[in-house]
Amino acid sequence: MNGSFKLKASIMKPLKPVLMLSALCFLLSACRKEINNTTTKQTEKSQSEKTKVVPFKGEYLTTNQPLAGPPLVKQKVTGMGEAASLGNSMFIAYATVNVATPPPFVVTGTATFIAADGSEFYTEFTGTNTPKGDGTASILVTHHVTGGTGRFANASGTVAASGYTILAEAKGSISYDGTIVTALD
Numbered sequence: 001m002n003g004s005f006k007l008k009a010s011i012m013k014p015l016k017p018v019l020m021l022s023a024l025c026f027l028l029s030a031c032r033k034e035i036n037n038t039t040t041k042q043t044e045k046s047q048s049e050k051t052k053v054v055p056f057k058g059e060y061l062t063t064n065q066p067l068a069g070p071p072l073v074k075q076k077v078t079g080m081g082e083a084a085s086l087g088n089s090m091f092i093a094y095a096t097v098n099v100a101t102p103p104p105f106v107v108t109g110t111a112t113f114i115a116a117d118g119s120e121f122y123t124e125f126t127g128t129n130t131p132k133g134d135g136t137a138s139i140l141v142t143h144h145v146t147g148g149t150g151r152f153a154n155a156s157g158t159v160a161a162s163g164y165t166i167l168a169e170a171k172g173s174i175s176y177d178g179t180i181v182t183a184l185d
Helices: 003-048
Strands: 052-067 072-083 085-096 105-114 120-132 136-146 158-167 171-185
Touching: 003 136, 052 085, 052 158, 105 136, 120 158, 136 171
Parallel strands: none
Antiparallel strands: 052 072, 052 171, 072 085, 085 105, 105 120, 120 136, 136 158, 158 171
16 A cells, blocks of 8 residues: 555655646636736726717618619718707708619618718618519618718617608608617717
């Protein structure tokens, strides 16, 4: 028994510094992870303290003005209405509908939304335009906020839109629902 214990002790003696070093490395890596998690949480908290999420929900009546067409139908769409965080407001969108493929047609474009106080935010959008058998077309698009002016300077966010156009009258309606991220006042 004594011989076995001496053999184990003689093996353990050179391993002791290695085990101590391994334990130290493990402890340091655990501390580093805690420091990194704390730093990330502090950065996220700092960023959230500098920004606010503004709801954007509104209804607009639209008029469409053809600019060029087919197969890429370009049009200026003007909307007048009211939206949360904008008040009585309007938007101007420049949309391109690709009618060279079967429906639903791909629609892309840009838009400027103008709030009651004159602040603006800008979007780029993509989606679909689907003609219906009743002389209307349904519109589903997603807007990505790309900046703005006034209280929307450096804004970001995403807004979903759905609506319709009465094709023969070049008029319609569109609803928006999403959020805009802005800097705190």
